[in-house]
Amino acid sequence: MRIGVFGTGVVGQAIGAKLVALGHEVRMGSRSADNESAATWAGEAGPQASRGTFADAAGFGELLFNCTAGLASLDVLRTAGAENLAGKVVVDVSNALDFSQGAPPTVGLGNADSVGEQLQREFPEARVVKTLNTVNCEVMVDPSLVPGEHDMFVCGNDESAKADVRSLLESFGWPANHIFDLGDITSARAVEMYLALWLRLWGVAQSPHFNIRLVS
Amino acid sequence: MRIGVFGTGVVGQAIGAKLVALGHEVRMGSRSADNESAATWAGEAGPQASRGTFADAAGFGELLFNCTAGLASLDVLRTAGAENLAGKVVVDVSNALDFSQGAPPTVGLGNADSVGEQLQREFPEARVVKTLNTVNCEVMVDPSLVPGEHDMFVCGNDESAKADVRSLLESFGWPANHIFDLGDITSARAVEMYLALWLRLWGVAQSPHFNIRLVS
Numbered sequence: 001m002r003i004g005v006f007g008t009g010v011v012g013q014a015i016g017a018k019l020v021a022l023g024h025e026v027r028m029g030s031r032s033a034d035n036e037s038a039a040t041w042a043g044e045a046g047p048q049a050s051r052g053t054f055a056d057a058a059g060f061g062e063l064l065f066n067c068t069a070g071l072a073s074l075d076v077l078r079t080a081g082a083e084n085l086a087g088k089v090v091v092d093v094s095n096a097l098d099f100s101q102g103a104p105p106t107v108g109l110g111n112a113d114s115v116g117e118q119l120q121r122e123f124p125e126a127r128v129v130k131t132l133n134t135v136n137c138e139v140m141v142d143p144s145l146v147p148g149e150h151d152m153f154v155c156g157n158d159e160s161a162k163a164d165v166r167s168l169l170e171s172f173g174w175p176a177n178h179i180f181d182l183g184d185i186t187s188a189r190a191v192e193m194y195l196a197l198w199l200r201l202w203g204v205a206q207s208p209h210f211n212i213r214l215v216s
Numbered sequence: 217m218r219i220g221v222f223g224t225g226v227v228g229q230a231i232g233a234k235l236v237a238l239g240h241e242v243r244m245g246s247r248s249a250d251n252e253s254a255a256t257w258a259g260e261a262g263p264q265a266s267r268g269t270f271a272d273a274a275g276f277g278e279l280l281f282n283c284t285a286g287l288a289s290l291d292v293l294r295t296a297g298a299e300n301l302a303g304k305v306v307v308d309v310s311n312a313l314d315f316s317q318g319a320p321p322t323v324g325l326g327n328a329d330s331v332g333e334q335l336q337r338e339f340p341e342a343r344v345v346k347t348l349n350t351v352n353c354e355v356m357v358d359p360s361l362v363p364g365e366h367d368m369f370v371c372g373n374d375e376s377a378k379a380d381v382r383s384l385l386e387s388f389g390w391p392a393n394h395i396f397d398l399g400d401i402t403s404a405r406a407v408e409m410y411l412a413l414w415l416r417l418w419g420v421a422q423s424p425h426f427n428i429r430l431v432s
Contacts, residue, residue: 106327107327109327111326111409112322147431190415193327193413194409194410197406197410200369200403201396201398203399204398204430216362216423216426
Protein backbone atom coordinates (compact mmCIF):
# COMPACT_ATOMS: atom_id res chain seq x y z
CA MET A 1 0.00 0.00 0.00
CA ARG A 2 1.08 3.62 -0.45
CA ILE A 3 1.13 5.30 2.94
CA GLY A 4 1.77 8.90 3.93
CA VAL A 5 3.30 9.61 7.32
CA PHE A 6 3.04 13.10 8.82
CA GLY A 7 5.86 13.85 11.21
CA THR A 8 9.60 13.30 11.18
CA GLY A 9 10.16 12.70 14.89
CA VAL A 10 10.80 9.38 16.61
CA VAL A 11 7.17 8.32 16.20
CA GLY A 12 7.04 9.05 12.47
CA GLN A 13 10.40 7.37 11.94
CA ALA A 14 9.37 4.25 13.88
CA ILE A 15 6.03 3.95 12.08
CA GLY A 16 7.59 4.74 8.70
CA ALA A 17 10.38 2.18 9.12
CA LYS A 18 7.95 -0.52 10.15
CA LEU A 19 5.67 0.17 7.21
CA VAL A 20 8.60 -0.01 4.79
CA ALA A 21 9.76 -3.25 6.42
CA LEU A 22 6.27 -4.64 5.83
CA GLY A 23 6.56 -3.86 2.13
CA HIS A 24 4.58 -0.64 1.91
CA GLU A 25 5.66 2.46 -0.02
CA VAL A 26 5.99 5.28 2.47
CA ARG A 27 6.27 9.02 1.98
CA MET A 28 7.20 11.01 5.07
CA GLY A 29 5.78 14.52 5.15
CA SER A 30 7.08 17.57 6.93
CA ARG A 31 6.53 21.31 6.86
CA SER A 32 9.30 21.90 4.32
CA ALA A 33 10.34 19.49 1.60
CA ASP A 34 14.00 19.71 2.63
CA ASN A 35 13.54 18.58 6.23
CA GLU A 36 16.80 16.96 7.34
CA SER A 37 15.27 14.27 9.53
CA ALA A 38 13.05 13.18 6.68
CA ALA A 39 15.95 13.18 4.25
CA THR A 40 18.08 11.05 6.55
CA TRP A 41 15.20 8.69 7.21
CA ALA A 42 14.33 8.31 3.53
CA GLY A 43 17.98 7.73 2.67
CA GLU A 44 18.31 4.96 5.23
CA ALA A 45 14.92 3.36 4.71
CA GLY A 46 15.57 2.42 1.11
CA PRO A 47 13.91 2.78 -2.28
CA GLN A 48 10.36 2.35 -0.96
CA ALA A 49 10.80 5.42 1.23
CA SER A 50 10.44 8.98 0.05
CA ARG A 51 9.84 12.40 1.55
CA GLY A 52 8.03 15.60 0.79
CA THR A 53 5.75 18.24 2.23
CA PHE A 54 2.70 17.34 4.28
CA ALA A 55 0.63 17.85 1.12
CA ASP A 56 2.97 15.61 -0.90
CA ALA A 57 2.70 12.84 1.68
CA ALA A 58 -1.07 13.26 1.92
CA GLY A 59 -1.53 13.17 -1.85
CA PHE A 60 0.74 10.12 -2.14
CA GLY A 61 -0.84 8.00 0.57
CA GLU A 62 -3.90 5.80 0.19
CA LEU A 63 -3.79 5.68 3.99
CA LEU A 64 -2.24 8.33 6.25
CA PHE A 65 -0.58 8.30 9.66
CA ASN A 66 -0.60 11.40 11.83
CA CYS A 67 2.60 11.17 13.89
CA THR A 68 2.92 14.87 14.66
CA ALA A 69 2.68 16.48 18.08
CA GLY A 70 -0.99 16.59 19.01
CA LEU A 71 -1.11 20.33 19.64
CA ALA A 72 0.18 20.91 16.08
CA SER A 73 -1.79 18.19 14.32
CA LEU A 74 -4.82 20.22 13.28
CA ASP A 75 -2.59 22.78 11.60
CA VAL A 76 -0.55 20.03 9.94
CA LEU A 77 -3.63 18.43 8.43
CA ARG A 78 -4.87 21.80 7.21
CA THR A 79 -1.52 22.23 5.48
CA ALA A 80 -1.84 18.74 4.02
CA GLY A 81 -5.12 19.83 2.44
CA ALA A 82 -8.66 18.56 2.96
CA GLU A 83 -8.79 17.34 -0.64
CA ASN A 84 -5.84 15.04 0.07
CA LEU A 85 -7.56 13.56 3.13
CA ALA A 86 -11.07 13.03 1.79
CA GLY A 87 -12.16 9.40 1.87
CA LYS A 88 -8.87 8.21 3.32
CA VAL A 89 -8.18 6.42 6.58
CA VAL A 90 -6.24 8.80 8.82
CA VAL A 91 -4.58 6.91 11.66
CA ASP A 92 -4.06 9.40 14.46
CA VAL A 93 -1.41 8.24 16.94
CA SER A 94 -0.77 11.70 18.39
CA ASN A 95 -0.81 12.98 21.94
CA ALA A 96 -1.36 16.58 22.98
CA LEU A 97 1.41 17.21 25.49
CA ASP A 98 1.89 20.75 26.72
CA PHE A 99 5.31 21.33 28.29
CA SER A 100 4.88 25.09 28.47
CA GLN A 101 4.52 24.89 32.26
CA GLY A 102 7.39 22.41 32.60
CA ALA A 103 7.41 18.68 33.22
CA PRO A 104 5.33 16.63 33.66
CA PRO A 105 3.31 18.14 30.82
CA THR A 106 -0.38 18.76 30.93
CA VAL A 107 -2.11 16.18 28.78
CA GLY A 108 -4.82 16.47 26.19
CA LEU A 109 -7.32 19.12 25.19
CA GLY A 110 -9.22 19.09 28.47
CA ASN A 111 -11.95 16.59 29.25
CA ALA A 112 -14.45 17.34 26.50
CA ASP A 113 -12.33 17.14 23.36
CA SER A 114 -9.38 15.34 21.86
CA VAL A 115 -7.07 15.60 18.89
CA GLY A 116 -8.90 12.71 17.27
CA GLU A 117 -12.25 14.48 17.54
CA GLN A 118 -10.73 17.77 16.45
CA LEU A 119 -9.36 16.21 13.26
CA GLN A 120 -12.60 14.37 12.50
CA ARG A 121 -14.65 17.56 13.01
CA GLU A 122 -12.39 19.64 10.79
CA PHE A 123 -12.15 16.99 8.06
CA PRO A 124 -15.51 15.22 8.00
CA GLU A 125 -14.61 13.34 4.82
CA ALA A 126 -11.48 11.82 6.37
CA ARG A 127 -11.96 8.52 8.20
CA VAL A 128 -10.08 9.17 11.42
CA VAL A 129 -9.05 6.24 13.61
CA LYS A 130 -7.34 6.92 16.92
CA THR A 131 -4.96 4.22 18.04
CA LEU A 132 -1.42 3.44 19.27
CA ASN A 133 -1.07 6.69 21.25
CA THR A 134 -1.21 4.69 24.51
CA VAL A 135 2.24 3.14 24.08
CA ASN A 136 5.80 4.22 23.37
CA CYS A 137 6.63 4.36 19.65
CA GLU A 138 8.92 1.34 19.83
CA VAL A 139 6.10 -0.68 21.38
CA MET A 140 3.67 0.62 18.74
CA VAL A 141 5.51 -1.26 16.02
CA ASP A 142 6.83 -4.14 18.14
CA PRO A 143 4.40 -5.07 20.90
CA SER A 144 6.58 -8.04 21.83
CA LEU A 145 8.90 -5.54 23.55
CA VAL A 146 6.38 -5.78 26.39
CA PRO A 147 6.27 -9.40 27.57
CA GLY A 148 2.97 -11.16 28.05
CA GLU A 149 -0.53 -10.05 27.15
CA HIS A 150 -1.40 -6.38 26.87
CA ASP A 151 -3.92 -4.36 24.97
CA MET A 152 -4.45 -1.85 22.19
CA PHE A 153 -7.47 0.31 21.47
CA VAL A 154 -9.13 1.71 18.35
CA CYS A 155 -11.59 4.61 18.26
CA GLY A 156 -13.44 5.99 15.26
CA ASN A 157 -16.74 6.61 13.52
CA ASP A 158 -16.07 4.48 10.45
CA GLU A 159 -16.32 0.73 10.95
CA SER A 160 -14.48 -0.24 7.77
CA ALA A 161 -11.69 2.21 8.59
CA LYS A 162 -11.35 0.58 12.01
CA ALA A 163 -11.24 -2.84 10.32
CA ASP A 164 -8.44 -1.65 8.03
CA VAL A 165 -6.52 -0.30 11.01
CA ARG A 166 -7.00 -3.54 12.92
CA SER A 167 -5.39 -5.40 10.02
CA LEU A 168 -2.47 -2.99 10.04
CA LEU A 169 -2.09 -3.38 13.81
CA GLU A 170 -2.08 -7.15 13.41
CA SER A 171 0.68 -6.79 10.81
CA PHE A 172 2.62 -4.83 13.45
CA GLY A 173 2.28 -7.79 15.81
CA TRP A 174 -0.78 -6.86 17.87
CA PRO A 175 -2.88 -9.98 18.51
CA ALA A 176 -6.44 -9.62 17.18
CA ASN A 177 -7.94 -10.56 20.55
CA HIS A 178 -6.04 -7.76 22.27
CA ILE A 179 -7.31 -4.95 20.04
CA PHE A 180 -10.42 -3.44 21.63
CA ASP A 181 -12.88 -1.14 19.90
CA LEU A 182 -13.75 1.64 22.35
CA GLY A 183 -16.43 3.19 20.19
CA ASP A 184 -16.78 6.28 18.07
CA ILE A 185 -14.23 9.07 17.77
CA THR A 186 -15.38 10.67 21.03
CA SER A 187 -13.60 7.79 22.76
CA ALA A 188 -10.34 9.31 21.53
CA ARG A 189 -10.53 11.58 24.57
CA ALA A 190 -10.39 8.48 26.80
CA VAL A 191 -7.12 7.24 25.33
CA GLU A 192 -5.68 10.75 25.14
CA MET A 193 -6.53 11.52 28.77
CA TYR A 194 -4.99 8.17 29.74
CA LEU A 195 -1.59 9.60 28.81
CA ALA A 196 -1.52 11.37 32.16
CA LEU A 197 -1.53 7.97 33.84
CA TRP A 198 0.88 6.58 31.25
CA LEU A 199 3.43 9.24 32.21
CA ARG A 200 3.20 8.17 35.86
CA LEU A 201 3.33 4.47 35.03
CA TRP A 202 6.52 5.14 33.10
CA GLY A 203 8.02 6.16 36.43
CA VAL A 204 6.80 2.93 38.03
CA ALA A 205 7.93 0.68 35.16
CA GLN A 206 11.30 2.48 34.88
CA SER A 207 11.20 1.81 31.14
CA PRO A 208 9.06 3.08 28.26
CA HIS A 209 8.44 -0.53 27.25
CA PHE A 210 5.26 -1.12 29.20
CA ASN A 211 1.55 -1.21 28.59
CA ILE A 212 -1.68 -1.99 30.36
CA ARG A 213 -3.91 -5.01 30.15
CA LEU A 214 -7.62 -5.09 30.74
CA VAL A 215 -8.32 -7.72 33.40
CA SER A 216 -11.89 -8.90 33.80
CA MET B 217 -9.65 2.44 64.39
CA ARG B 218 -12.33 5.12 64.36
CA ILE B 219 -13.05 6.07 60.75
CA GLY B 220 -15.29 8.75 59.28
CA VAL B 221 -16.86 8.17 55.88
CA PHE B 222 -18.22 11.11 53.90
CA GLY B 223 -20.98 10.10 51.54
CA THR B 224 -24.00 7.83 51.76
CA GLY B 225 -24.06 6.53 48.19
CA VAL B 226 -23.00 3.11 46.97
CA VAL B 227 -19.32 3.97 47.41
CA GLY B 228 -19.68 5.17 51.00
CA GLN B 229 -21.85 2.19 51.87
CA ALA B 230 -19.40 -0.31 50.35
CA ILE B 231 -16.39 1.29 52.06
CA GLY B 232 -18.26 1.69 55.35
CA ALA B 233 -19.48 -1.91 55.39
CA LYS B 234 -16.01 -3.23 54.66
CA LEU B 235 -14.45 -1.13 57.41
CA VAL B 236 -17.03 -2.35 59.92
CA ALA B 237 -16.44 -5.94 58.81
CA LEU B 238 -12.73 -5.41 59.46
CA GLY B 239 -13.50 -4.35 63.04
CA HIS B 240 -13.31 -0.58 62.73
CA GLU B 241 -15.79 1.85 64.23
CA VAL B 242 -17.34 3.81 61.39
CA ARG B 243 -19.37 6.99 61.35
CA MET B 244 -21.04 7.86 58.06
CA GLY B 245 -21.43 11.55 57.43
CA SER B 246 -23.96 13.34 55.27
CA ARG B 247 -25.27 16.86 54.81
CA SER B 248 -28.07 16.42 57.33
CA ALA B 249 -27.93 14.23 60.43
CA ASP B 250 -31.21 12.52 59.50
CA ASN B 251 -30.15 11.26 56.06
CA GLU B 252 -32.21 8.15 55.33
CA SER B 253 -29.51 6.22 53.46
CA ALA B 254 -27.12 6.73 56.36
CA ALA B 255 -29.77 5.69 58.87
CA THR B 256 -30.56 2.51 56.96
CA TRP B 257 -26.87 1.73 56.54
CA ALA B 258 -26.06 2.32 60.21
CA GLY B 259 -29.02 0.21 61.27
CA GLU B 260 -27.91 -2.70 59.13
CA ALA B 261 -24.19 -2.42 59.74
CA GLY B 262 -24.45 -3.05 63.49
CA PRO B 263 -23.29 -1.45 66.71
CA GLN B 264 -19.90 -0.34 65.34
CA ALA B 265 -21.67 1.82 62.77
CA SER B 266 -23.10 5.26 63.42
CA ARG B 267 -24.13 8.30 61.44
CA GLY B 268 -24.08 12.06 61.67
CA THR B 269 -23.29 15.22 59.81
CA PHE B 270 -20.09 15.60 57.78
CA ALA B 271 -18.65 17.47 60.77
CA ASP B 272 -19.72 14.70 63.15
CA ALA B 273 -18.06 12.06 60.99
CA ALA B 274 -14.93 14.18 60.58
CA GLY B 275 -14.63 14.84 64.28
CA PHE B 276 -15.19 11.16 65.09
CA GLY B 277 -12.68 9.68 62.67
CA GLU B 278 -8.96 9.28 63.22
CA LEU B 279 -8.88 8.60 59.49
CA LEU B 280 -11.40 9.83 56.93
CA PHE B 281 -12.73 8.54 53.62
CA ASN B 282 -14.11 10.93 51.04
CA CYS B 283 -16.74 8.93 49.14
CA THR B 284 -18.74 11.90 47.87
CA ALA B 285 -19.17 12.91 44.24
CA GLY B 286 -15.96 14.62 43.18
CA LEU B 287 -17.60 17.83 42.02
CA ALA B 288 -19.15 18.23 45.50
CA SER B 289 -16.18 17.06 47.56
CA LEU B 290 -14.53 20.39 48.20
CA ASP B 291 -17.77 21.80 49.58
CA VAL B 292 -18.31 18.67 51.68
CA LEU B 293 -14.90 18.96 53.30
CA ARG B 294 -15.47 22.65 53.99
CA THR B 295 -18.67 21.67 55.76
CA ALA B 296 -16.79 19.00 57.69
CA GLY B 297 -14.47 21.71 58.97
CA ALA B 298 -10.74 22.24 58.52
CA GLU B 299 -10.19 21.74 62.27
CA ASN B 300 -11.66 18.22 61.97
CA LEU B 301 -9.32 17.35 59.10
CA ALA B 302 -6.03 18.74 60.37
CA GLY B 303 -3.34 16.10 60.77
CA LYS B 304 -5.63 13.29 59.61
CA VAL B 305 -5.27 10.96 56.67
CA VAL B 306 -8.03 11.78 54.18
CA VAL B 307 -8.48 8.95 51.69
CA ASP B 308 -10.02 10.47 48.59
CA VAL B 309 -11.71 7.86 46.40
CA SER B 310 -13.86 10.36 44.49
CA ASN B 311 -14.30 10.99 40.81
CA ALA B 312 -15.48 14.22 39.24
CA LEU B 313 -18.13 13.10 36.77
CA ASP B 314 -20.20 15.77 35.06
CA PHE B 315 -23.42 14.42 33.56
CA SER B 316 -24.83 17.87 32.82
CA GLN B 317 -24.26 17.34 29.09
CA GLY B 318 -25.60 13.76 29.19
CA ALA B 319 -23.82 10.41 29.12
CA PRO B 320 -21.01 9.56 28.90
CA PRO B 321 -20.05 12.24 31.42
CA THR B 322 -17.09 14.52 31.10
CA VAL B 323 -14.43 13.40 33.53
CA GLY B 324 -12.29 15.32 35.95
CA LEU B 325 -11.37 18.94 36.46
CA GLY B 326 -9.56 19.34 33.16
CA ASN B 327 -5.95 18.38 32.65
CA ALA B 328 -4.20 20.60 35.18
CA ASP B 329 -6.08 19.87 38.39
CA SER B 330 -7.88 17.10 40.24
CA VAL B 331 -10.16 16.66 43.21
CA GLY B 332 -7.24 15.25 45.18
CA GLU B 333 -5.12 18.34 44.54
CA GLN B 334 -8.06 20.63 45.20
CA LEU B 335 -8.65 19.07 48.62
CA GLN B 336 -4.95 19.12 49.53
CA ARG B 337 -4.64 22.78 48.49
CA GLU B 338 -7.69 23.85 50.48
CA PHE B 339 -6.74 21.82 53.56
CA PRO B 340 -2.94 21.88 53.76
CA GLU B 341 -2.97 20.26 57.21
CA ALA B 342 -4.94 17.26 55.99
CA ARG B 343 -2.90 14.37 54.62
CA VAL B 344 -4.72 13.56 51.42
CA VAL B 345 -4.15 10.23 49.69
CA LYS B 346 -5.87 9.53 46.39
CA THR B 347 -6.64 5.89 45.75
CA LEU B 348 -9.33 3.36 44.77
CA ASN B 349 -11.11 5.74 42.36
CA THR B 350 -9.90 3.61 39.42
CA VAL B 351 -12.21 0.68 40.17
CA ASN B 352 -15.90 0.04 40.85
CA CYS B 353 -16.82 0.28 44.53
CA GLU B 354 -17.40 -3.45 44.87
CA VAL B 355 -13.91 -4.08 43.53
CA MET B 356 -12.48 -1.41 45.86
CA VAL B 357 -13.30 -3.55 48.90
CA ASP B 358 -13.02 -6.97 47.26
CA PRO B 359 -10.34 -7.01 44.56
CA SER B 360 -10.81 -10.77 44.14
CA LEU B 361 -13.98 -9.95 42.18
CA VAL B 362 -11.54 -9.36 39.30
CA PRO B 363 -9.67 -12.62 38.66
CA GLY B 364 -5.91 -12.65 38.32
CA GLU B 365 -3.41 -9.89 38.92
CA HIS B 366 -4.40 -6.24 38.65
CA ASP B 367 -3.21 -3.02 40.15
CA MET B 368 -4.04 -0.20 42.53
CA PHE B 369 -2.45 3.21 42.83
CA VAL B 370 -1.77 5.66 45.65
CA CYS B 371 -0.98 9.36 45.24
CA GLY B 372 -0.12 11.86 47.94
CA ASN B 373 2.42 14.21 49.46
CA ASP B 374 2.73 12.48 52.84
CA GLU B 375 4.75 9.27 52.85
CA SER B 376 3.47 8.02 56.19
CA ALA B 377 -0.11 8.69 55.14
CA LYS B 378 0.50 6.63 52.00
CA ALA B 379 1.97 3.85 54.16
CA ASP B 380 -1.15 3.87 56.36
CA VAL B 381 -3.37 3.71 53.29
CA ARG B 382 -1.33 0.85 51.84
CA SER B 383 -1.98 -1.12 55.04
CA LEU B 384 -5.69 -0.41 54.76
CA LEU B 385 -5.69 -1.46 51.11
CA GLU B 386 -3.92 -4.69 52.03
CA SER B 387 -6.62 -5.32 54.66
CA PHE B 388 -9.16 -4.90 51.83
CA GLY B 389 -7.36 -7.66 49.91
CA TRP B 390 -5.06 -5.70 47.63
CA PRO B 391 -1.68 -7.49 47.36
CA ALA B 392 1.23 -5.30 48.50
CA ASN B 393 3.11 -5.87 45.25
CA HIS B 394 0.17 -4.59 43.22
CA ILE B 395 -0.12 -1.24 44.98
CA PHE B 396 1.95 1.34 43.09
CA ASP B 397 2.94 4.74 44.38
CA LEU B 398 2.48 7.23 41.52
CA GLY B 399 4.02 10.17 43.36
CA ASP B 400 2.78 13.32 45.01
CA ILE B 401 -0.79 14.56 44.98
CA THR B 402 -0.44 16.04 41.49
CA SER B 403 -0.54 12.44 40.25
CA ALA B 404 -4.19 12.39 41.36
CA ARG B 405 -5.00 14.01 38.03
CA ALA B 406 -3.55 10.93 36.28
CA VAL B 407 -5.90 8.51 38.03
CA GLU B 408 -8.84 10.90 37.77
CA MET B 409 -8.33 11.47 34.04
CA TYR B 410 -8.05 7.69 33.61
CA LEU B 411 -11.75 7.45 34.45
CA ALA B 412 -12.54 8.49 30.88
CA LEU B 413 -10.83 5.29 29.70
CA TRP B 414 -12.39 3.31 32.56
CA LEU B 415 -15.85 4.26 31.32
CA ARG B 416 -15.02 2.93 27.84
CA LEU B 417 -13.39 -0.24 29.20
CA TRP B 418 -16.60 -0.90 31.13
CA GLY B 419 -18.28 -1.20 27.75
CA VAL B 420 -15.62 -3.64 26.58
CA ALA B 421 -15.64 -5.73 29.77
CA GLN B 422 -19.45 -5.74 29.91
CA SER B 423 -19.21 -5.75 33.70
CA PRO B 424 -18.03 -3.22 36.28
CA HIS B 425 -15.81 -5.90 37.78
CA PHE B 426 -12.66 -5.18 35.82
CA ASN B 427 -9.39 -3.41 36.32
CA ILE B 428 -6.11 -2.80 34.56
CA ARG B 429 -2.73 -4.34 35.12
CA LEU B 430 0.61 -2.72 34.41
CA VAL B 431 2.57 -5.05 32.12
CA SER B 432 6.29 -4.41 31.76
